[in-house]
Amino acid sequence: MAQRNRESPVRTVQVTRYVTPLREGGSLPAIVDADDDFLYVLKFRGAGQGVKALIAELIAGELARALGFRIPEIVFAILDPAMARTEPDEEIQDLLRASGGLNLGLHFLSRATTFDPVLNAVSARLASQIVWFDCFITNVDRTARNTNMLIWHRELWLIDHGAALYFHHSGQPWEEQAKKPFAAVKDHVLLPWATELDAVDAEFRQILTSERIQAIVDLVPDEWLTNEPTADSAEEQRQIYVRFLETRLAHSEVFVNEAKHAQSLV
Structure with a gap:
């Protein structure tokens, strides 16, 4: 099961399954399953803007939460690049291979x-x-x-x-x-x-x-x-x-x- 990072209030989860891409996003975010049995919108470190987009997502999201806005829970998401082997889409394969390690996830708001x-x-x-x-x-x-x-x-x-x-x-x-x-x-x-x-x-x-x-x-x-x-x-x-x-x-x-x-x- 997912565990809370000892040094951070942000939880860390392990990505267990790539579900579907969100094609409207320029950096190809995707919906994924994690080992806590929740769905997340995953932002990939290997996407176009790289980790700086993840840094902005994390800082801005938690600033918004501090100001009282409603923000989906943000988690650190560990991705095994070996998941690329099961994906038929070559673009997604490349993205998964380039994003091994620590990525960023936002709790998926189903039916929003x-x-x-x-x-x-x-x-x-x-x-x-x-x-x-x-x-x-x-x-x-x-x-x-x-x-x-x-x-x-x-x-x-x-x-x-x-x-x-x-x-x-x-x-x-x-x-x-x-x-x-x-x-x-x-x-x-x-x-x-x-x-x-x-x-x-x-x-x-x-x-x-x-x-x-x-x-x-x-x-x-x-x-x-x-x-x-x-x-x-x-x-x-x-x-x-x-x-x-x-x-x-x-x-x-x-x-x-x-x-x-x-x-x-x-």
């Missing part, structure tokens, strides 16, 4: 439906909270075309944050990236309803203490941080994420004002 802003009402408070959060983590993937929100048991759940924290792909100094407005907010699906951004800003700045941010970033496994050649140690890279988030939080008025400006143009 995709959020539709026309059919699903959202309060101004919740819309403001989600817009603020996505500006904070620089999540470009919450648009009308791809909302990355689900309705499950009549509640709204946030999913798929692998495209967040994109500063770690840019190669530009993190200090500059942390203080920038979030221009992509103009395309956010909930922007028209986000009319309580100032109140949410004050609330969330109180919740996201330095200690809480550090504890969440500490969840990132060393092997994900040392997956690519770099002069920085795992701990040095971990602290870059901490400082990026702390700096972004300290300058939250920048992205809040950008969101309000974009809203005035809608």
Whole structure:
């Protein structure tokens, strides 16, 4: 059976069966069985964006949970690359072979439906909270075309944050990236309803203490941080994420004002 990692509150499971790909995802996530008898949406370390997408998924997901959003349970998922032998699809075979070891899984919300802003009402408070959060983590993937929100048991759940924290792909100094407005907010699906951004800003700045941010970033496994050649140690890279988030939080008025400006143009 799956066991809780002694050093982390995030459980670790063993993938036992590849069930089906989720073709709508650009990195070919899949539904898998695990040894705890639950289904998970598996994000592969061998997919296009590599482990950085898993790092973003883990940090952003647990930040969202700390802020009170509904997020599927996130688990570390160990994959045996030998599973590729039983897959007839060559693309999936390659992905499984490239993803041996520690991957990331999210509890599969069976029978959940995709959020539709026309059919699903959202309060101004919740819309403001989600817009603020996505500006904070620089999540470009919450648009009308791809909302990355689900309705499950009549509640709204946030999913798929692998495209967040994109500063770690840019190669530009993190200090500059942390203080920038979030221009992509103009395309956010909930922007028209986000009319309580100032109140949410004050609330969330109180919740996201330095200690809480550090504890969440500490969840990132060393092997994900040392997956690519770099002069920085795992701990040095971990602290870059901490400082990026702390700096972004300290300058939250920048992205809040950008969101309000974009809203005035809608």
